Structure formats: C-alpha cells, structure tokens
Amino acid sequence: MIRNPVLPGFNPDPSFLRVGEDYYIATSTFEWYPGVQIHHSRDLVNWTLVARPLNRAALLDMRGDPDSGGIWAPCLSHDGDRFWLVYTDVKRVTGSFKDAHNYITACSTIDGDWCDPWYVNSSGFDPSLFHDDDGRKWFVNLRWNHRGSGTGGNPANDSFDGILLQEWSPEEGLLGTSQVIYHGTDRGLTEGPHLFKRDGWYYLTVAEGGTGYDHAVTMARSRAITGPYETHPERHVICAAGSDGPIQRTGHGQYVETHWGRHYHSFLMGRPQQGPKGLFCATGRETGLEEVEWRDGWLWLKQGGMVPRLEVPAPSGAEAGPDRDAPVERVFSGSLPPEFQWLRSPYPERLFRTDPEALTLIGRESLGSWFEQSLVARRQEHAAYAAETVIEIEPEDYQHAAGLVTYYNRHKYHAALISDEPGLGRALYIASCPGDWQNEAMVRQGEAVALEEGPVSLRVEVEGARQRFLYRQDEGDWRPVGPQLDASVISDEGGRGEHASFTGAFVGILAFDTSGQAREARVRRFGYHPA
Structure with missing residues (x-):
C-alpha cells in the first residue's frame, strides 16, 4: 500500500x-x-x-x-x-x-x-x-x-x-x-x-x-x-474542506499516468491534532498520493468523493522499505547527514564545517536572522518524538551561545541555550519566541541552571502540543530544565495562523555570537527518536 x-x-x-x-x-x-x-x-x-x-x-x-x-x-x-x-x-x-x-x-x-x-x-x-x-x-x-x-x-x-x-x-x-x-x-x-x-x-x-x-x-x-x-x-x-478525517488541507498537486497504466495524483496535505488554541499540524504541509481514474474526459478520485485516503493501493507488488518510524542516530563525521539543511545562505562554510569527529558551528547572527544564521536542522516527521545532541562550548560572555532548538521561524521557536550568565558562569537557559509578531522578543522560560565543565547533553521531548527540554552531564540522569512549553507554536497555525506562514517544523542545533567574533561550538552527534 x-x-x-x-x-x-x-x-x-x-x-x-x-x-x-x-x-x-x-x-x-x-x-x-x-x-x-x-x-x-x-x-x-x-x-x-x-x-x-x-x-x-x-x-x-x-x-x-x-x-x-x-x-x-x-x-x-x-x-x-x-x-x-x-x-x-x-x-x-x-x-x-x-x-x-x-x-x-x-x-x-x-x-x-x-x-x-x-x-x-x-x-x-x-x-x-x-x-x-x-x-x-x-x-x-x-x-x-x-x-x-x-x-x-x-x-x-x-x-x-x-x-x-x-x-x-x-x-x-x-x-x-x-x-x-x-x-x-x-x-x-x-x-x-x-x-x-x-x-x-x-x-x-x-x-x-x-x-x-x-x-x-x-x-x-x-x-x-x-x-x-x-x-x-x-x-x-481533491478537497478535504468540511470533512473530519485524518487528512486535511489537501491541494496543490500534479497528475501522472504510470507505466503500469494506472493513474495517480500528488497532493499537499496536513495531519491536524488538537492543541490549546485549536487544530494544528505539527508536521507541517506534507506530500500524499491518491489513485485517480478517467470518466467522461475528466479525472476523479477512484474511490469516489474528493477526500484522499491514508492508505492507497500501489500499482505493483512493492515491498516495504525501511521503517520510517525507526530511530535515526547520526554522528557528524566528515559531512552533513542528508536530512539536514540550513537557512538561506549559499556559503555554508561561513556557518559550519565538518571534520571526521564533529560538526563545528560558527557563531554568526542572532537566532531569527534573515541573513547569516548558524542553524542546522532536520524536519519534524512525527507528532511525538525525542531529539538528543551533545554540545561542546566555552562561552566567554552572554553574546555567545549554542544549543538545541525546535524551530519554525523567527517568530516561532523554543531553544535550550548554553551561554555565560552573570553570577552563574556557564549556564543553560530556555528561550522562546511564542508566536509574537508584534515585537519578536525572545522570552526567558524559567531560571537558568549552572553547568559543570565539559560536554553537555541536551534533549527535547515533544508529544503533540507539549514540549519539554532536559539536560545531563557525564552520562548522569536526565534532568528537566524550564517549564513545559506549547509545541503547537511550532506550526503553520501558531502565531498569526495558517495563511501567515506555511513552511514546517524543524529540530536542530544552532550557535550565535552577536559580538561578531564568530566564536564556535562543536556537536558530535544527533539522535531523532519517534515516540
């Protein structure tokens, strides 16, 4: 299927x-x-x-x-x-x-x-x-x-x-x-x-x-x-408007006649779930396929109606491929994994570099910049997942930071950031921009936590509209940091709503250095675990 x-x-x-x-x-x-x-x-x-x-x-x-x-x-x-x-x-x-x-x-x-x-x-x-x-x-x-x-x-x-x-x-x-x-x-x-x-x-x-x-x-x-x-x-x-099924927001596709003689149409789709402010699609706008047929010189969905199905008969005896719900573990060793991307710039060498042991993020402009932002991330593909990474950074002041982020755009993100905090030294804090289109302010969530020397493991757990960051050092127990967060912000529907932004949710790692000194952070691994 x-x-x-x-x-x-x-x-x-x-x-x-x-x-x-x-x-x-x-x-x-x-x-x-x-x-x-x-x-x-x-x-x-x-x-x-x-x-x-x-x-x-x-x-x-x-x-x-x-x-x-x-x-x-x-x-x-x-x-x-x-x-x-x-x-x-x-x-x-x-x-x-x-x-x-x-x-x-x-x-x-x-x-x-x-x-x-x-x-x-x-x-x-x-x-x-x-x-x-x-x-x-x-x-x-x-x-x-x-x-x-x-x-x-x-x-x-x-x-x-x-x-x-x-x-x-x-x-x-x-x-x-x-x-x-x-x-x-x-x-x-x-x-x-x-x-x-x-x-x-x-x-x-x-x-x-x-x-x-x-x-x-x-x-x-x-x-x-x-x-x-x-x-x-x-x-x-194809149109799911007015229906209540698991596939919604259907449109924007293209027709193909297969070499098997059967006919299919691609379509854009979303999988909504309930959040604190209504329905939201955590995994953004996705791609589906549905079988169509010709009747009287027009295309129609083969099963009738206009609403596509979750499962559609395949045109041949296809074998199941790799389990797309399996955990994905990546070690940054010489190249960026294929599912990762960065933002806007054709000059990635200014944003990051890879060597046989780690990914080095070069601190550039602020989280939310439209020009040079050192943020490397992959798509959120599941409504519930956990992501983990290990970051090495020795910040000299609060203008230099690196961490783990769930990111939609400059108005919609949550980030666990390692930086230097006055009175604490190296510390971890949670910052968000929860869909505020008026002042784009970065809001602190809870109190900063002092860190010991050495690498810091960061983890985010997302389940529907709920999200929580955790951390540990020296392979100790995971400890929560900051409050439970609203993950529905990281969606089309977050902020001003579905027509104001229309991309998708990512989870990844970032560094910035607003002093302009391009100070760095190193990342050795990244895990994405569907729940």
Whole structure:
C-alpha cells in the first residue's frame, strides 16, 4: 500500500513526474538551503531523497529573504532529453506586493550539476513549464495584482489575478505576449498551475482556497492551449474542506499516468491534532498520493468523493522499505547527514564545517536572522518524538551561545541555550519566541541552571502540543530544565495562523555570537527518536 503522507514532514507543493519507469516528486523548501527537495521512487511506495539541485549562489541566494519566502512551488519536468526545473525565489511575502522572481534550470541527470539559470519573469509565483508534443515550451504562472480591492479577475480574491501563459525557449526567452487563460472558481486564491495533454485536450490543474483547511485541487480543460478553459463538473478533484478525517488541507498537486497504466495524483496535505488554541499540524504541509481514474474526459478520485485516503493501493507488488518510524542516530563525521539543511545562505562554510569527529558551528547572527544564521536542522516527521545532541562550548560572555532548538521561524521557536550568565558562569537557559509578531522578543522560560565543565547533553521531548527540554552531564540522569512549553507554536497555525506562514517544523542545533567574533561550538552527534 501507498502510505500517506509518502513524504512526511515539511514537503509541500509536490510536482509529480514520471520518466520511463522512474518517478520523482519535487517539493518547496522556502528559506531552507539547498533549494528544492527531489525524491525518487520505482514503486510509488518507497521514496528516497536524491537531489537538492539549487545548491550554489548562481542558482540561489536567499540571504535577506523573509520567513516563508524563498523557494515556492517548483515544477519538475522532462522533455525527452533533459530534466527541467522551474522555481520562484520570493523576496517579499507580506503587504500588497510579492517580489517573486521566476527562473528555469536544466540538467541531463536528476542528481547532476544543474546549469546556471535562465531568468524568466517576476509577474507572479508558482511557475511551471509544459513541453508540447510539437516541441514548443510554454511557461505558466500566477499573475499577482498589487493594486487593491476590486481590481483582479476573480472576486473571491482579487490579488490572484489569473493564470498566465506565454511561450518560452532557452534560446530566445519569452516569446509573443502573455495572456490570462484561467481565473479559477469562486473558491479563489487560484495558484499552482500545471498543464498536461491527453486525447487532444489540454488539461490545467490549479490549487485553490489557500494553504489551509479550504485547500483544493481544481481542474479545467480546453481544446486549445490558449483556452477557453471549462471547469471540471464538480470543480475540484481533491478537497478535504468540511470533512473530519485524518487528512486535511489537501491541494496543490500534479497528475501522472504510470507505466503500469494506472493513474495517480500528488497532493499537499496536513495531519491536524488538537492543541490549546485549536487544530494544528505539527508536521507541517506534507506530500500524499491518491489513485485517480478517467470518466467522461475528466479525472476523479477512484474511490469516489474528493477526500484522499491514508492508505492507497500501489500499482505493483512493492515491498516495504525501511521503517520510517525507526530511530535515526547520526554522528557528524566528515559531512552533513542528508536530512539536514540550513537557512538561506549559499556559503555554508561561513556557518559550519565538518571534520571526521564533529560538526563545528560558527557563531554568526542572532537566532531569527534573515541573513547569516548558524542553524542546522532536520524536519519534524512525527507528532511525538525525542531529539538528543551533545554540545561542546566555552562561552566567554552572554553574546555567545549554542544549543538545541525546535524551530519554525523567527517568530516561532523554543531553544535550550548554553551561554555565560552573570553570577552563574556557564549556564543553560530556555528561550522562546511564542508566536509574537508584534515585537519578536525572545522570552526567558524559567531560571537558568549552572553547568559543570565539559560536554553537555541536551534533549527535547515533544508529544503533540507539549514540549519539554532536559539536560545531563557525564552520562548522569536526565534532568528537566524550564517549564513545559506549547509545541503547537511550532506550526503553520501558531502565531498569526495558517495563511501567515506555511513552511514546517524543524529540530536542530544552532550557535550565535552577536559580538561578531564568530566564536564556535562543536556537536558530535544527533539522535531523532519517534515516540
């Protein structure tokens, strides 16, 4: 069976691609570096991370990008010769404007060195590239309308001003004039366009309803690529709005016909649970797959309705892969483990280095900086887990600190920090930014604890909306530090809510040195243990 989510943890906006008997899913990474995650499968059940292609400054530099900016909604395609990747680097998220710059890169192999990008346009976000059977390539993206109320083409949300189509070639760039081919339905917030062709029809799928609980996959079709497009008889192919099942927030996906002759659609999803302030998705926006079928020239979920299932029949006799609920123990010995990423910068050598014995974090800017932050982390993939690490640091003053952090963005984090405290010397304290968008203040949680010399083991235990930090030295007993914390803050729904930020929860290690002296901390191991 296909077990949803197929890509657990922060893996949103799945672009789904088949090349022969190989299947790929590319997902958004927002401000996390390197940009775009690409997973590979041969059976649709077992998926392996094979590439993060936007891995150098020529392809991506996100220093200064805001939280939930950066890489939005990539599109991965293949024209029979090369892989093509279309992506947006969003430089502004809030207010009237979205400064969203769209690029294309290409590579002959999925895990090779992708070429320096072609800049395409900045008219909006969520671009995709369609390769027609006559050899022409078409660039599709949302057009963003900054002018204000009543000016857009869809009254449900007039900033989302239609889906643009324009021919593009690598030699000449954009050709002819752009035109709006679809304004969407009354659900509004029409974005995430993907085109494909079947039986003489051009099919357009879009995401609608925003990134929250009203999200949906909408479908339309036309005999001509330029339209007019008629909308699906039921408007949406996938939508969990109004349902009460374990899968919610479904939308933004792509269709694939498999080499087995069966049909599947990827979709974005969330797994909500109850928190002190309502529902929240601890594991962020994830990727699922559902089987679809053709009836009367339209796609429908094969099992009926619009709500995807947790388990879906696989197209072949796939064998179960590694247990994704098993503990993961990492020793930092020469390279960063594949599940770890960092924030924004194409110059990781300024943030950390690895040697055969440890990961060294180079203290840079403050926790929450949008430029150079020494934070290395992995996705939270389970509602309940524990994470452990061992940190070596000898801080000279309170401006130098390192520790263990559960992190969503600069407004939403909890951290156990080792620093120098006046009157205590080297000490451990808990600090949070609990979703306060007004002053972004770091709030102390409880009293600092004096530490002995030597390495410090730190642990965080998360169970749903509850979180607690612990510590020990010299392999003694774990001792709690600080109060029980609200883990639901570390989610889309925390702070200002699901439409204000839309990435995912991470757990990792960090160091900062706000004196500017780049003082360091060493980390030898990291464990992630699903509960």
